[in-house]
Amino acid sequence: MITVERLTKRYGAHPAVDDVSFTCEPGTVTGFLGPNGAGKSTTMRMICGLTPPTTGSATVGGTPYRRLGNPGRHVGVLLDASAQHSGRTGREVLALAALTMGIDRREVPRALDRVGLNATAGKRRVKAYSLGMRQRLGLALALLGDPAVLILDEPANGLDPEGIYWMRGLLRDFADRGGTVLLSSHLLREVEAVADQLVVIGAGKVVAQGGKAELLAQTGTLVRAADPAALATVLERAGLTGTRTTDGGVVVPAGSEVIGRAAADAGLVLLELRPAGSGGLEQMFLTLTAGDSVKEAVR
Structure with a gap:
């Protein structure tokens, strides 16, 4: 051990x-x-x-x-x-x-x-x-x-x-x-x-x-909107940060209810709102480390 x-x-x-x-x-x-x-x-x-x-x-x-x-x-x-x-x-x-x-x-x-x-x-x-x-x-x-x-x-x-x-x-x-x-x-x-x-x-x-298995089932929520720019604004106002996927969606480390309510309050039309677990380890990694520096520290 x-x-x-x-x-x-x-x-x-x-x-x-x-x-x-x-x-x-x-x-x-x-x-x-x-x-x-x-x-x-x-x-x-x-x-x-x-x-x-x-x-x-x-x-x-x-x-x-x-x-x-x-x-x-x-x-x-x-x-x-x-x-x-x-x-x-x-x-x-x-x-x-x-x-x-x-x-x-x-x-x-x-x-x-x-x-x-x-x-x-x-x-x-x-x-x-x-x-x-x-x-x-x-x-x-x-x-x-x-x-x-x-x-x-x-x-x-x-x-x-x-x-x-x-x-x-x-x-x-x-x-x-x-x-x-x-x-x-x-x-x-x-x-x-x-x-x-x-x-x-x-x-x-x-x-x-x-x-x-446990971690991959908790990677966040995938959300896609008809207006991506408006979605970014809604998430920012709600204090949520997300990671963009290659197909135009955003993976947000929050539950679908929180995201759905924020979108509804702003009158934003969502095209997709579902658990992001199917994205696998790669998507979980990007979600958890979003915003971290990828530069090697100088010793």
């Missing part, structure tokens, strides 16, 4: 992560979502002991990562696929990790095979790897110690559609066998396909968390 309690990280006056709390249970994949600069990577670095928190705590199995004995046997981490030594071969990268963790080196070829890297790829130097191959090698490294927990930041970045489908199956199988997965990704449809739980962060704060 991963437990994050009131985790906060400040850089000067800037709160990169602000009072974030959530848990990831065994047997589940938790999708950790947010726009660029929202604090996802900083949170994951704090969980893995790479960035000290200003306040709060994060534990894996009840123990802070830095206090875990031989952490690679408990937690598999992939935060940056480009962090591997470019002059070593893929096989050497895993062999050194196996030596560090006290694992039989005979596990190295099995680990490479598990992530779809053959013997030829294992003998190639990492600098010759594509981004997708580095991601696969990073996953092999994360899985090498047979951990119970995986913490992965954008692991599908650089993979082709077949590779993304393969990774989805690998993570689903890992969780179904009792493992815990914390997964950050911008590929929202893939997260929707594999995740059981969702944690959505915006501007350093958690804006939503819970079961996927």
